[in-house]
Amino acid sequence: MSPTIPPTVNTPASLAALTLSGGQLNPVFDPTVTSYSTMFIGTSSLTLTPTAPGQTITVNGATVANGSPSAPISLPTGTTTIPITVTSSTGQTKTYTIAAHQLGQEAYTKASNTTGGDLFGFSVAADENTLVIGAPSEDSLTTGVNGDQNNNGAGGSGAVYVFTRTGTTWTQQAYIKASNTGAGDQFGISVALDGDTLAVGAYFEDSTATGIGGNETDNSAPDSGAVYVFTRTGSNWSQQAYIKASNTDTGDQFGRSVALDGDTLAVGAVAEDSNAMGVDGNGADNNASTSGAVYVFTRSGITWIQQAYVKASNTGAGDQFGINVALTGDTLAVGAQMEDGNGTGVNSGDENDNSAINSGAVYVFTRTGSTWTQQAYIKAPNSGAGDEFGRSVALNDETLAIGAYREDSNGIGVNSGAEANDSVTDSGAVYIFTRTGSTWAQQAYIKASNASPNYRLGFAIALKGDTLVAGSSGEDSGSTGVGGDQLNTSATDSGAVYVFTRTGTTWTQQAYVKASNTGAGDQFGVSVALSGDTVVVGASTEDSNGTGVDNGAEADNSAADSGAIYVLR
Incomplete structure (x- = not known):
């Protein structure tokens, strides 16, 4: 009689912890939650440190050792999506994503x-x-x-x-x-x-x-x-x-x-x-x-x-x-x-x-x-x-x-x-x-x-x-x-x-x-609006004489209190 071979038990893939070199995750890390966001100012790069004992981890496509920081990830202005994929010993996978936003x-x-x-x-x-x-x-x-x-x-x-x-x-x-x-x-x-x-x-x-x-x-x-x-x-x-x-x-x-x-x-x-x-x-x-x-x-x-x-x-x-x-x-x-x-x-x-x-x-x-x-x-x-x-x-x-x-x-x-x-x-x-x-x-x-x-x-x-x-x-x-x-x-x-x-x-x-x-008396922040990842700021007493969008006339203050808008994303 052939010996009974026990069935293969699939081990689920999951991160145990995830930390960032700067900023904070939103929401707070939870192994069952896979989508996160974070915001940065003036930061050119980010490293992630994932923890998943006994599993294989990749961050942004590159293998990372358990509990070790990833290679630096460049953060241009705007949103950078960073994938973290975990593979268990039985081949199960789970992918987490971080939308890292650099405001500019x-x-x-x-x-x-x-x-x-x-x-x-x-x-x-x-x-x-x-x-x-x-x-x-x-x-x-x-x-x-x-x-x-x-x-x-x-x-x-x-x-x-x-x-x-x-x-x-x-x-x-x-x-x-x-x-x-x-x-x-x-x-x-x-x-x-x-x-x-x-x-x-x-x-x-x-x-x-x-x-x-x-x-x-x-x-x-x-x-x-x-x-x-x-x-x-x-x-x-x-x-x-x-x-x-x-x-x-x-x-x-x-x-x-x-x-x-x-x-x-x-x-x-x-x-x-x-x-x-x-x-x-x-x-x-x-x-x-x-x-x-x-x-x-x-x-x-x-x-x-x-x-x-x-x-x-x-x-x-x-x-x-x-x-x-x-x-x-x-x-x-x-x-x-x-x-x-x-x-x-x-x-x-x-x-x-x-x-x-x-x-x-x-x-x-x-x-x-x-x-x-x-x-x-x-x-x-x-x-x-x-x-x-x-x-x-x-x-x-x-x-x-x-x-x-x-x-x-x-x-x-x-x-x-x-x-x-x-x-x-x-x-x-x-x-x-x-x-x-x-x-x-x-x-x-x-x-x-x-x-x-x-x-x-x-x-x-x-x-x-x-x-x-x-x-x-x-x-x-x-x-x-x-x-x-x-x-x-x-x-x-x-x-x-x-x-x-x-x-x-x-x-x-x-x-x-x-x-x-920036100019004295411009009152940047007299009005604000927010939609998605876009911040809009009014400066109603800004003084430049430019017209339209990105006109190159920011420094010509010959139109006192004409006003301007700044869009950040």
């Missing part, structure tokens, strides 16, 4: 009709390979899409520019004006983009119309404000809607902020005056000057209607509810940078104790069906008078980022523990909150790595997944590019941007970014 500047962009004072880049929005830039002080008299850019007969009317990317090359696709261009309207003060839909705020527009598609030509309600919706078919943009508040009034500044998600649009009217509280109250009683309001609109087909009129739960004169809005799915976040409540944290304290002047607050609302209700009232954990918590808000799924650009602590980095030391005036901070179920809790307190007086971290923020971009428009370093000298304070108000990433619940700073042509 991809484009330097100016308006096609650059003129001093236009403030190109005051607002930005990005979605995949499309970029939208607002220039609220542009002066052309034209109306609609791709009109005459050079007739500067309507000072401060404003314009919006659309650029698209093919590969790594950006080109201008459209030059957009309001359908009722008027001097001083500031079209482009705010922009929001989702796919082929664009919303543009003109918060000083003057018509008396209410609702959707009203009379654009009766300019007897100065600075009441308007929002314009444009859509793209192929490469052609056209206006779909002209939107006013349901209670249009002089000076309300409807359109100071906009947010767009699918068929839902949120619009902030930062100087609206009603004393209503909550959702769908009486918008006609103007006894709370500049308290602010937010309006929610929805689209069915090509038709927009107002769904909600939203006020704070503690409406107060001067609070500026709606200075910024963020929208994701059925969740809306609203900043009120001048709110005065003395509470700290989430849903704590007496909302009506107004003893912390201009400390600021953020309100979170959720939608069920078509009904909006307030879910949270959020204050900084170190709330202080004048901090203006809520000047910027960014929302992505269950994570909310809030900027307080006039916060004063002397902390450095993440969770420094220095919240109570108010010795660095207007250095600024960003706060991260996360939601579990319907409960919000703080996850991180973020300061710049070079926090200093008047740097204003958090004036603008953008959030996507586990990445946060924070603008510090008053930062003073004279360095250029990514990862430069943060302590060279030779360019006052040149501005900077900081990139942070999250692993698990831990946030770390990954990049310190300056303009390629």
